[in-house]
Amino acid sequence: MKSIMKQLSALALIFILNSCGGVPEEKTADASEEKAFAVEEVLEMVAKENDVTRTLYTKAIVGKGKKQGMKFDEDWRKDDVEAGPLPALFLRGVATSIRKGPVPLGLYLGSDYPINAANKFQGQQAELFTEIKKNQEPKFFYDEEQKLHTAMFADLASAGACVTCHNDHPQTSKSDWKLGDVMGATTWQYPKDSLTYKETVAVLNSYAKGTVDIYMEYLDEIKAFEKSKKPEIGDKWPAEGNYLPTPEVFLDSVRKLSSYETMKHLVASAK
Numbered sequence: 001m002k003s004i005m006k007q008l009s010a011l012a013l014i015f016i017l018n019s020c021g022g023v024p025e026e027k028t029a030d031a032s033e034e035k036a037f038a039v040e041e042v043l044e045m046v047a048k049e050n051d052v053t054r055t056l057y058t059k060a061i062v063g064k065g066k067k068q069g070m071k072f073d074e075d076w077r078k079d080d081v082e083a084g085p086l087p088a089l090f091l092r093g094v095a096t097s098i099r100k101g102p103v104p105l106g107l108y109l110g111s112d113y114p115i116n117a118a119n120k121f122q123g124q125q126a127e128l129f130t131e132i133k134k135n136q137e138p139k140f141f142y143d144e145e146q147k148l149h150t151a152m153f154a155d156l157a158s159a160g161a162c163v164t165c166h167n168d169h170p171q172t173s174k175s176d177w178k179l180g181d182v183m184g185a186t187t188w189q190y191p192k193d194s195l196t197y198k199e200t201v202a203v204l205n206s207y208a209k210g211t212v213d214i215y216m217e218y219l220d221e222i223k224a225f226e227k228s229k230k231p232e233i234g235d236k237w238p239a240e241g242n243y244l245p246t247p248e249v250f251l252d253s254v255r256k257l258s259s260y261e262t263m264k265h266l267v268a269s270a271k
């Protein structure tokens with residue numbers, strides 16, 4: 001049961017919840033309109049999906065890819081740069097995709113000592129970030145100015161590559177980051193204080209779609225490579241050679257790693 005569940009997407013689970021167990025049609029419709037989750041819970045779920053995605057991208061694509069000679073660069077979109085997006089820019093790509101879609105979910109990666117000055121926390125978020133640095137606990141608050149429910153989660157130096165790249169970067173504002181440091185925080189925002197199942201699934205799906213969008217942009221860049229050896233795109237990963245997974249294979253791995261936790265949450269509150 002456990003392994004089957006792991007392979008189901010959150011969406012499939014909702015479908016199963018709604019379609020089995022002899023729940024009458026009408027009741028199902030009502031249930032999907034009911035407020036099922038507090039905004040804090042939903043932002044926590046999507047932040048977890050983000051942790052898994054980010055770690056997978058950083059370690060299995062960027063980390064292992066570099067060993068195969070693949071390049072990752074902040075100027076990856078430039079025509080003369082044959083490289084993929086750095087982890088922070090992968091996240092920015094996800095945020096941009098979400099913003100273009102219909103779900104009012106905001107995502108931002110900031111820090112107190114950023115490489116890019118545009119990523120420096122300001123005002124209330126800067127204040128809360130000093131607390132996050134102390135205990136690594138998430139912060140939830142209502143941003144009166146923007147009228148948005150806001151959650152901030154610590155972004156940790158989880159791999160040696162985070163530390164070396166940031167410390168050595170020509171634009172860095174801090175060069176003594178250490179493994180395990182709180183390097184920044186992801187800030188998530190949503191306008192309503194509670195969400196229905198449908199809205200919750202829409203949030204999770206818009207995040208997943210964002211990862212596929214930015215990953216596909218990377219694969220498109222590769223098509224235009226002239227000087228570099230193009231990786232073969234299929235079901236293999238860079239750990240095995242000059243390969244990259246297809247967007248489907250990438251997303252499938254994210255889901256296997258993360259959805260089980262998300263689903264336990266969805267199921268627990270459906271009881």
Ligand code: HEC
Pocket residue numbers: 058072074086087088089109110111113114115116117119155156157158159161162163165166169183184185
């Ligand atoms: C190969 C270089 C490289 C690696 C590896 C890397 N980063 Fe970054 N990171 C950058 C660059 C460059 C930026 C600025 C991107 C931009 O223009 O917004 C950035 C941005 C960030 C930001 C936003 C604040 C800032 O500095 O602008 C955070 C937080 C961050 N990275 C954390 C991490 C963490 C945690 C890891 C490891 C999981 C990591 N980074 C891995 C280069 C790197």
